Amino acid sequence: MTGTRVLVLNSGSSSLKYQLLDMRDSSRLAAGLVERIGEQTCRLKHTPLAAGGDAREADGPIADHDAALKAVAQELARDGLGLDSPDLAAIGHRVVHGGMFFTEPTVIDDAVIAEIERLIPVAPLHNPANLTGIRTARALRPDLPQVAVFDTAFHTTMPESAARYAIDPRIADRHRIRRYGFHGTSHAYVSRATAELLGKAPEDVNVIVLHLGNGASASAVRGGRCVDTSMGLTPLEGLVMGTRSGDMDPAVIFHLARVGGMSMDEIDTLLNKRSGLFGLCGDNDMREIRRRIDEGDEAAALAFDIYVHRLKKYIGAYYAVLGTVDAVAFTAGVGENAAPVREAAVAGLEGLGLAVDPGRNAVRGDRPRIVSPDAARVAVAVVPTDEELEIATQTYALVGKNT
The missing domain is CATH 3.30.420.40 (ATPase, nucleotide binding domain)
Known part of the structure; x- marks a missing residue:
């Protein structure tokens, strides 16, 4: 691996949040948000953090997530941080629901996409949007490693006594009913940072x-x-x-x-x-x-x-x-x-x-x-x-x- 940059994408149903980080020192090179995708009033706000420049905003129609990511790529390229740069090592995607199948970050392939799709019934508001961002980024950079990081993964260490609901386990298993938990990346980061704070x-x-x-x-x-x-x-x-x-x-x-x-x-x-x-x-x-x-x-x-x-x-x-x-x-x-x-x-x-x-x-x-x-x-x-x-x-x- 020669690149040291990671682009983080958080794709919502009508939004795309992003940050570009240099992992040599965990510094942020750029960050932004595209909101109201698919509407005439769509807005893109981009901040070139590495250059210390002012935020740039643009209003106008952006039809879909494919167009949104291409617009983001153009803004990054204006700062010399284009997605075609050899310094870009990977794209990391926030995925809300990984069920019990995904217990750690996972390199995305067709099988991973299929499993995230199977989890849509337990995350109908989030997983479809996350998948849209994944498919869009893969189409734009099919040669680049892309990784799914799941909100639920940190909580898969819960014992069964905490994760199970008190209902018939056959019904629960058939319909994947259990306590999964969310905000896992935040809980993982904060618990580790708290330990560091305590020395x-x-x-x-x-x-x-x-x-x-x-x-x-x-x-x-x-x-x-x-x-x-x-x-x-x-x-x-x-x-x-x-x-x-x-x-x-x-x-x-x-x-x-x-x-x-x-x-x-x-x-x-x-x-x-x-x-x-x-x-x-x-x-x-x-x-x-x-x-x-x-x-x-x-x-x-x-x-x-x-x-x-x-x-x-x-x-x-x-x-x-x-x-x-x-x-x-x-x-x-x-x-x-x-x-x-x-x-x-x-x-x-x-x-x-x-x-x-x-x-x-x-x-x-x-x-x-x-x-x-x-x-x-x-x-x-x-x-x-x-x-x-x-x-x-x-x-x-x-x-x-x-x-």
């Missing part, structure tokens, strides 16, 4: 990772291996999220169908897109919710309390699962930036060795940091996630191993 090896540390963005999940990581996580068959289970309900009695679905007369599609939309913080108070932006709370808004205050209550329950549950905890790490948009959430989540848990120092917790920054008091038995950390770097690192390591 320890990952295998010597037990960490509760709280990935709190619009989507939110928790994981219990023992010695670098996930032993439990909050999301399940789909990203709907677990914590209260921006628009998703998280945990609830499954019989609510039967009740809404039988008594409320709602269709399965209507219930799906309700629980995934009109619930969580948005369903409770009409906002899914924590900054706006905190502003409303400061103005005395009772609906916003209740939504915040419900959000924190669920979060605190998972901290306690995963403390019990792990037995001993070295750190609780907050990450992603809310976890990294919302000091009131961190403070409220550990309030009252002093008996478990958890607390935040108000001064440290109020400081904002883009580096991993401890926000608990020096004497705290368990470290409370803020660790900015870096899923693109994790995907690039796993991709580069696999390609190097295979060459």
Whole structure:
């Protein structure tokens, strides 16, 4: 392998996020986003990070992902970073659902694509879009190694006692029903970075990772291996999220169908897109919710309390699962930036060795940091996630191993 660059692609149904990294020093050379693909109002935003240049934006129709990736290639070429460069070693693709089949990053071939397709019924919103990005990139650079990095892979180390639902195993196996978990690249990166922050090896540390963005999940990581996580068959289970309900009695679905007369599609939309913080108070932006709370808004205050209550329950549950905890790490948009959430989540848990120092917790920054008091038995950390770097690192390591 002669190249040292990895292009990371995260393909959504109408978007394409990308970063180009140089793995010699993990530096970012360029990053960008194409959004509203297929619409007349499509926008491409490209930032040439290596050159320190200003972001470039372009509006106009981009018909499909093939045209989007070609437009990205043109922007990269303007900065001398074209996809035809011999310095490009591989393309790494984020794939949301790998089931139990994919437990590690995998070089993409036709058989891998076929298996990702077979998983579409358990990831209908994500895997089709991920496949579109894969097919587009393979067509553009068929000679280049391409690697799938799966959100679910980090969680495949969960024991069966954590991964299984308490239903007939024959039915569960027939329909691939089990707890898979998501945000795996983030949980892997943050758990390892937390160990580094503590000056320890990952295998010597037990960490509760709280990935709190619009989507939110928790994981219990023992010695670098996930032993439990909050999301399940789909990203709907677990914590209260921006628009998703998280945990609830499954019989609510039967009740809404039988008594409320709602269709399965209507219930799906309700629980995934009109619930969580948005369903409770009409906002899914924590900054706006905190502003409303400061103005005395009772609906916003209740939504915040419900959000924190669920979060605190998972901290306690995963403390019990792990037995001993070295750190609780907050990450992603809310976890990294919302000091009131961190403070409220550990309030009252002093008996478990958890607390935040108000001064440290109020400081904002883009580096991993401890926000608990020096004497705290368990470290409370803020660790900015870096899923693109994790995907690039796993991709580069696999390609190097295979060459």
